[in-house]
Amino acid sequence: MSEAAQTLEGWYALHDFRSIDWTAWRLADAKDRNTALDELQSFLKEWQAVEEAGNGSTAFYSIVGQKADFVFMHLRETLEELNAIETAFNKTTFAQYTIPAHSYVSIVELSNYMAPPGTDPMQNPDIIARLKPVLPKWDHICFYPMNKRREGNDNWYMLSMDERKTMMRSHGMIGRGYAGKVKQIITGSVGFDNWEWGVTLFANDALQFKKLVYEMRFDEVSARFGEFGEFYVGNILTEEKLGQLLSL
C-alpha cells in the first residue's frame, strides 16, 4: 500500500454560485428592489466584520458566461457556520430573485509533500495563515474542481511517496513562477463533494489564469494525472460594480 500524504486542514469552504432571475428582478417594484439591495449590502457588511475579526473570509465575484451570474466564496471555522450563511441568504428578499446555479463544499488543505522533515507545521505562522487565509480582493477569480487519475498505469494513489513528492516539487516550481500574479487556494473535498479538490485562483490580470493553467498542463502531475471539471471565471463585485450589475 502507498503511504497517504499527511494533510493539514484549515477553514471550511463553500462556493455558492447563483444566477439572477432577471425577469423577476425586472418585474419587482422599486421598493422591493431597494429592500433586496439593502439586505444584500448588510450581509456583505456582516461578512466583512467576520473577516476583520479573523473568524472567516468571504469573496464576492460576478461570473462571466452562462454558468452563473455571481459567486460567494465563504471560508468559516465549521460546516454549521457555512450552512447558517446559506440558509440566512436564502431567506433574504434578494435571494428570491436568484436561482441556485452550482455549489461546492471543501476545506482549505495543505499537504506535507514539500514540508521539511522533523518540523511541526502548526508552529509555523505562515502555514497557519495559509490554512485560514483572508481571501484576496483581486480583480479576478477562477474556480474549478479536479481529481487525480486512478486508471491503469496512471494511478496517482498507487505511486510511492517519493514519486509523488518529485512531481509535486515540479508542480510547485511552476506555481512559484506566478508569485505575486496568481494566488491559489487549494481546498480538499474528498468525502464532501464530487471531486477531490477545488482550485480557486485570484489574479489582477485574468490572462495569468490561462498562462498558469496552460503551463501546468505540460507538467507531469497535471498532464498524466489531472482531471478537471467546469471552470468558472469572474470579476470582483465592489459595492459600485454591484450597483451597476443590478441597476435596470
Ligand code: VOV
Ligand atoms: C499559484 C501557483 C501555485 C503554487 C505556488 C502551487 C504550489 C503547490 C504546492 C507547493 C503544493 C504541495 C503542498 C501543498 O501546499 O499542499 C500544491 C498542492 C496542490 N496544488 Fe498547487 N500550486 C499552484 C497552483 C495550482 C493550480 C493552478 C492547480 C490546478 C492544477 C492544474 O493543472 O490546473 C493546483 C493544484 C494543486 C493540488 C490539487 C494540490 C494538492 C495535491 C495533492 O495531491 O495533495 N495548484 N501546490
